[in-house]
Amino acid sequence: MTADTPFTHIGQPLPRKEDRRFLTGKGRYLDDVTLPGALQVTFVRSPHAHARITGIDAAAARALPGVVGVFTGRDLAQWTAPLRLAPPIEGLHPVEMTTLPVDKVRFHGDPVAVVVARDRYTAEDAAELVEVEYDPLPCAADTKTALAPNAPLVDDTLPDNLVSHQSFSAGDPAARRAEADRVVEARFDLHRLTHVPMETRGCLADWDAGRAHLTMHIGTQVPHPMRGQLAARLGISETQVTVISPDIGGGFGQKIALYREELTVAALSRHLGRPVRWREDRLENLTSASHARETQCVTRAAVRADGRILGLELDLTEDFGAYCFYPANYMARVIAMILTGPYKISDYAFDVKVVLTNKCGNGPMRAPMAITSWVMDGTIDAVARELGLDPLQVRRINALRPEDLPFTMPTGEVLEDVTPLETLEAAVQAIDVPAFRARQAQARDEGRLLGLGLCTVVESTTYGSAFYKAAGIPGSGHEAAWVRIEPSGVVNASVGLMGSGQGYETPLAQAVAEGLGVTPGTVNVHMGHTDIAPYGMGSRGARGATAGGGTLYLCAQKAQAKVLAIAASMLNLNDAQGLRLHNGQVERRLEDAWQATGISLTDVARRAYLDPTALPEGIDPGLDVSLTYDPPAMTYSNATHACEVEIDPATGRIRIDRYVVAEDCGTVLNPLVVKGQQQGAVAMGLSGALLEQVVYDENGQNQSATLADYLVATACELPNIEILPLHTPNRKTPAGIKGMAEGGIMGSIGAIAGAVSDALAPLGVTAEKMPLSPQRLRALLRKAGNFTHGTTFSDPGTTTTTHDTTTHGTPGNSDGRTNRA
Amino acid sequence: MSAPVPISLVVNGETYDLVAPPRKLLSDVLREDLHLTGTHVGCEHGVCGACTILIDGQPSRACLTYAVQMEGHELTTIEAVAEGDWLSPLQQALHEEHGLQCGFCTAGIVMTFEAYLRDNPQPSEAEVRDVLSGNLCRCTGYQNIVTAILKAAQVMREGQGA
Numbered sequence: 006m007t008a009d010t011p012f013t014h015i016g017q018p019l020p021r022k023e024d025r026r027f028l029t030g031k032g033r034y035l036d037d038v039t040l041p042g043a044l045q046v047t048f049v050r051s052p053h054a055h056a057r058i059t060g061i062d063a064a065a066a067r068a069l070p071g072v073v074g075v076f077t078g079r080d081l082a083q084w085t086a087p088l089r090l091a092p093p094i095e096g097l098h099p100v101e102m103t104t105l106p107v108d109k110v111r112f113h114g115d116p117v118a119v120v121v122a123r124d125r126y127t128a129e130d131a132a133e134l135v136e137v138e139y140d141p142l143p144c145a146a147d148t149k150t151a152l153a154p155n156a157p158l159v160d161d162t163l164p165d166n167l168v169s170h171q172s173f174s175a176g177d178p179a180a181r182r183a184e185a186d187r188v189v190e191a192r193f194d195l196h197r198l199t200h201v202p203m204e205t206r207g208c209l210a211d212w213d214a215g216r217a218h219l220t221m222h223i224g225t226q227v228p229h230p231m232r233g234q235l236a237a238r239l240g241i242s243e244t245q246v247t248v249i250s251p252d253i254g255g256g257f258g259q260k261i262a263l264y265r266e267e268l269t270v271a272a273l274s275r276h277l278g279r280p281v282r283w284r285e286d287r288l289e290n291l292t293s294a295s296h297a298r299e300t301q302c303v304t305r306a307a308v309r310a311d312g313r314i315l316g317l318e319l320d321l322t323e324d325f326g327a328y329c330f331y332p333a334n335y336m337a338r339v340i341a342m343i344l345t346g347p348y349k350i351s352d353y354a355f356d357v358k359v360v361l362t363n364k365c366g367n368g369p370m371r372a373p374m375a376i377t378s379w380v381m382d383g384t385i386d387a388v389a390r391e392l393g394l395d396p397l398q399v400r401r402i403n404a405l406r407p408e409d410l411p412f413t414m415p416t417g418e419v420l421e422d423v424t425p426l427e428t429l430e431a432a433v434q435a436i437d438v439p440a441f442r443a444r445q446a447q448a449r450d451e452g453r454l455l456g457l458g459l460c461t462v463v464e465s466t467t468y469g470s471a472f473y474k475a476a477g478i479p480g481s482g483h484e485a486a487w488v489r490i491e492p493s494g495v496v497n498a499s500v501g502l503m504g505s506g507q508g509y510e511t512p513l514a515q516a517v518a519e520g521l522g523v524t525p526g527t528v529n530v531h532m533g534h535t536d537i538a539p540y541g542m543g544s545r546g547a548r549g550a551t552a553g554g555g556t557l558y559l560c561a562q563k564a565q566a567k568v569l570a571i572a573a574s575m576l577n578l579n580d581a582q583g584l585r586l587h588n589g590q591v592e593r594r595l596e597d598a599w600q601a602t603g604i605s606l607t608d609v610a611r612r613a614y615l616d617p618t619a620l621p622e623g624i625d626p627g628l629d630v631s632l633t634y635d636p637p638a639m640t641y642s643n644a645t646h647a648c649e650v651e652i653d654p655a656t657g658r659i660r661i662d663r664y665v666v667a668e669d670c671g672t673v674l675n676p677l678v679v680k681g682q683q684q685g686a687v688a689m690g691l692s693g694a695l696l697e698q699v700v701y702d703e704n705g706q707n708q709s710a711t712l713a714d715y716l717v718a719t720a721c722e723l724p725n726i727e728i729l730p731l732h733t734p735n736r737k738t739p740a741g742i743k744g745m746a747e748g749g750i751m752g753s754i755g756a757i758a759g760a761v762s763d764a765l766a767p768l769g770v771t772a773e774k775m776p777l778s779p780q781r782l783r784a785l786l787r788k789a790g791n792f793t794h795g796t797t798f799s800d801p802g803t804t805t806t807t808h809d810t811t812t813h814g815t816p817g818n819s820d821g822r823t824n825r826a
Numbered sequence: 827m828s829a830p831v832p833i834s835l836v837v838n839g840e841t842y843d844l845v846a847p848p849r850k851l852l853s854d855v856l857r858e859d860l861h862l863t864g865t866h867v868g869c870e871h872g873v874c875g876a877c878t879i880l881i882d883g884q885p886s887r888a889c890l891t892y893a894v895q896m897e898g899h900e901l902t903t904i905e906a907v908a909e910g911d912w913l914s915p916l917q918q919a920l921h922e923e924h925g926l927q928c929g930f931c932t933a934g935i936v937m938t939f940e941a942y943l944r945d946n947p948q949p950s951e952a953e954v955r956d957v958l959s960g961n962l963c964r965c966t967g968y969q970n971i972v973t974a975i976l977k978a979a980q981v982m983r984e985g986q987g988a
Contacts (some may be wrong), residue, residue: 027929028917030864030904034930037863126828126847203868203876203930203964254866254930255964287869506965508926646912681924681966688967712873712962720958720968 013587014518014525015558015740018677021508023252032252034441035207035224036284043209043280044073046270047128049118049135051110054146054363054705055157056139057095058108059136061118061314066134073277073548075135076254076269077118078105084272085238088263092332094477097169100160100329104238104268110139111159111327112363113707114293119269121281136736143703144363148301148324151362158537159327159361168325169333169359173341176352176416178307181316185307187714191387195376196753196772197299197324197364197699201717202505204254204283206294208267210274219246221271224253225533226260228503232535234263235271249470256505257689258369259295261545262330271635291715292707296699297370299324300337304384306354312388312399316352319344319380320417323359328366332478333359336373343374343417346381346463347425347643348403353415363705369545371689372750374465377753382460390766397438400429400459417475418465418648420641422735422743425461428645431667431729432459436647448768454652456663456764460755464748466547466670467557467738471638483635485539486553486560490519490568490628492614494607496521498561501541502553503533503605506681507746509549514673516554520561520742521568522586523606528713530557547744549634554674567628571609574621576602640735643744644668644686646752657782659695659761661724666752669731671743675729684726686749693750694757699774765789773803833894837862838906848894853877856903864904864933868962871961875961878934879903885938885960891980907940915985916940916978925974927965935961935971943979947986951976 010016063075081104091099105116118135120129145151145159149165159166181186208223219239225231225248232248237571241248253260265281274281285294300323323337334357340357351701385403389396404426407414411421437456445455469482496578498517502509514528521528531537535671542552569581572591578584583594591604610628612619617626649663666683673679696716700708709715735740754775761772761782768789774781830845837860844859851870856862856879868876870889877888907914913921915924916939926932935958942949942957949957954975958968 020924023929024921024926027926027932028913028920028936030862030909032864032929032934034863034866036857036867085841124851130828133979201964203874203928203962205868253928254868255928257964287871287874320947406918506930508927651961677924681927681970684967684969685927689964711871712869713871717962717964719962720955720972721959723967723969725969726967 012519014515015672015674016676017515019511019515019525019675020677022510022514023508026502034204034252035209035222037220038209038251040209040211042279043282044121044123044277045125045128046273046283047117047120047125047132048266048289049132049137051113051115051117052664053139054113055140055142055144056108057142058110058117058137058568059140060138062136063118064594066120069131069134072131073121073123073760075118075120075819078103078107081105081269081272082107083266083529084276086240088238090329091243092478094332094334096171097332097334098163100168101162102328104265104272106678109161112365113290113705114365116266116293119273121273121277125284128725129672146363146701146703146705148322148360148362151360159363162633166361167358168329168361170357171338172356173416176316176355178316178318178352178354180350181307184308185315187308187391189308189388189391191304192381193213193302193376193383195298195300195379196775197296198370198693198697199291199294199296199699199715200257200259200370201290201715202255203731204257205290206260207284208264209280209282210271211280212274212278214278217245217448219271219275221246221248223248223250223267224256224260224505224544225250226503226505227254228272228533228538229501229540230537230543231263234270238263239271240274248535250503253505257371258373258545260505262295262368266808271605278315282505287712288710291376292710293365295330295368296326296365297367297479297544298375300340300376302376302380304380304750306384306388308388308392310392312392312394312402314350314388314403315346317345317350319355319356321357323367324362324364325359325368326362330366336367336369338476339374340377341803342418343414343463343465344377344381345414346378347405347461349405349409349412351415361415364644364701371686372747375690375750375754378460378462378751378756382755383758384795386704386762396459397433400461404429418639420463422733423463423641423643424731424733425463425643427459428667428669428731430641431731432645435665435667435729436649436663440490441649442673443446454654454764456650456652456757456760456762458648458756458759458763459645459761460752462643462748464547464642464644464745464751465639465642466642466744467551467636468548469548469636469638475638482552483542483633485541485631485633486556487629487631488521488557488560488564490564490606490610492610494605494610496523497527498557499531499538500553500557502544502549504544504549504686507549512550512814513554513557513680515674517561518557521565523589527589528614546745549744550674551640551738551742551744555636555742556632556634558739559634560630563632564628564630565629567624568606568609570624571613571620572602572604575604575653617697622799637737640738640743642668642670642745643750644748644752646756646759648756650757650764652761652764652782654786657779657786658719659777660781664724665727665729666749667729667731669733670745671684671734672741674731674742680728681821682746683728683749686746687726687753688718689725690750690753691723691757694754694775695722708805831894832897833897835893835896835901836899836905837901841881845915846893848892850893851889852891852893852896853888856888862903862905866930866933868930873962874931875938876931878937878961880937880941883941885941904936907936908969914940915981916943916975919974919978920971923974923977925966931961931963939975943982947979947983949979
């Protein structure tokens, strides 16, 4: 924050309150919560990608000592209602799923039965003894197969596997194509990923038969929607369910939906009258929790010779997997809506297809719209390449300028208080692009491959109710809070969010402290308990700061107004004009200075609670204030990422030499926490772009079921990230907060891809597919002409050599995946 | 295989006598039988490092060890690192540098580097990153963890010299 900040506590880099318990092993995560007599479940999962269930024989499993029961989809169908998703969205098929499959499995890892036993070891032994007979069916392991005529139907109730299809056009893209000097086509293929929270899923369900009440301990980002889902699916009322979220070891979007396993555990607790718990193992988490991405995009940009984009068209296909825990267009829609982002484009069309396949179902993963900025800035880079222009100049000529704001994107989304050109110039200046180009040219002469990638991000952060309404998605973007000053003068507060490790407790206490006029240390923010917190929409997108912090800030201001009204009467003043609460003390403005009145918040609280007859007319006893707030339809943050890489041509290894992010996320509650989110998002984006990949073979068998196969980046693969903070407040939100924490994914995917393509430019190849693994890089290098070490690159187009790389024994040569590049 | 046997363990200087099946993992015994839940289980196949504890002072994976193997060894877990309100220099540096977010991997990282910094008081950033590569963190991108470890090393060196 700048020195002239209007805030006392907002913007202070306070270390986090939750650290001490995590550092000393005293955090309380799901598996640390115990209940006497709790039973353990293990799921029996399908070894087939697609098969009829023709019989389940659990006799041997039931006979094992310590086993309480084995249950199947037929049992669960008696105890629970199916999930039906049928939002009124054109082109989206309604879908329905039972709690466990009854007659057909749809992916490798689909749960077919559940074993309940006295402990996990026994449950897993018993699961091995459950004999399931399958009649295997042909499978659709990719979108091409799934969309082919007579393809196997993933969902038997649908006419085909194209579960969602939407088209849109604004302006006249065809006319722009006709008048363009060139139409540049570019391709982007973002592979399948999964969230990998360090803590897997799990839950502990406790049915109290006497009260007919379910207490569900579960790490969830959205406690109240989770409560509503549990009640509806179990056929009980929301008054009969309490959801309690303990500390969460990471979520990243994987802990939003009510999954089938969790509903099964809740139903079993009710059926058996015992606490029942489930702890997912890592194999289950990688194969059966939730996947994400696997999106292919093609853009066609109609451009003038100077690089100005006149019109843009997008074709998008997403491989959604086998089940819809969300409306199938949920993630793809946002990509298409905000694609044009930082650029001044008005003629735009999209065609978005979402396809069911025999894989684990997709869900939102940190930045559901992750591919967006790669597609847009990658299109810019393609334009620059085809026209022989400087990619930086093509960005500048298309960039939204301050005078263009507020800018209505072709999809109707309104951008204001964003600074994409400023972040671009800040990042470019930090990198010193001319100096880099000189180094790059020299390196090419030495046979080394250096590249620079730029990616500007406009990140949709906070989704208000107006957005959901316009999108036809049921739900709301509002948030609710209460602030309670207790009789002793300390402050309890609550909001409907639930953090999954970001560190909400400190920045949200700062928002309350600012709004109320106390120190953050006296504020305790309670989250994750549906009987304590007000009904809120939980944590998703990047709404924590704007929706959560904003609501608490406004609620605390409302509480301060009541405190000051009481203080005014204590001071024998007619009204609270000229009074403020500052660090827990009531102060009065006299001439140009704030002066102490000798009245503290504790004095006011004592009067409000213990001497209410002394309160002024019209003031109710107590200091208990609640408030709801609905943010604007959408808030946006923006950033530019710049990434320098060097590629080792012999091994295909990418070394990141420098990584810079210039980011404008408005007013920040706590810059320490924000910086941690920015670094973490870039890291997750790079890890996904470089290493991680969910691999299915052509039979739909998951080949990446351990952390030795699904590679999450370690400290050796990730760079230090330089952050250049900008703080342009949003004029429509409380305190000017915008939110952030997903844009880092968007920018890093685009920046690393741009850097690799820039490095490979003299070879005439482009990185169109991820992950940018050594194998893929080697394949690209081979495609460029059996290239080997020692070649120089100063003269594009003349780099083909006659050497055969196979003699060098590089990693790509023995890898069967290299032909995918 | 699954018949329980008596096991005697020395953990954080205390002796515990318990009965558990020989196949029960050390991580499960620490958490379920000894109620030392600070040791976390992230993958149960030895990759993520969340369950790292010290066995005779050396960082080891509790998820790849059977409790019954640990008779006669000294075990140290995250619960023994801080003393009352006093955080170790490494814990304090992780707090100050925001070297943790969700906290699930943190215990394993603390245990790994309590041992490493004891034996290597002046590591380079590259050495710290190399050792840290045995612990996965999904939240931070490691940058602040590395900063904190280097800071803790410096604080510990200055403390020794004082």
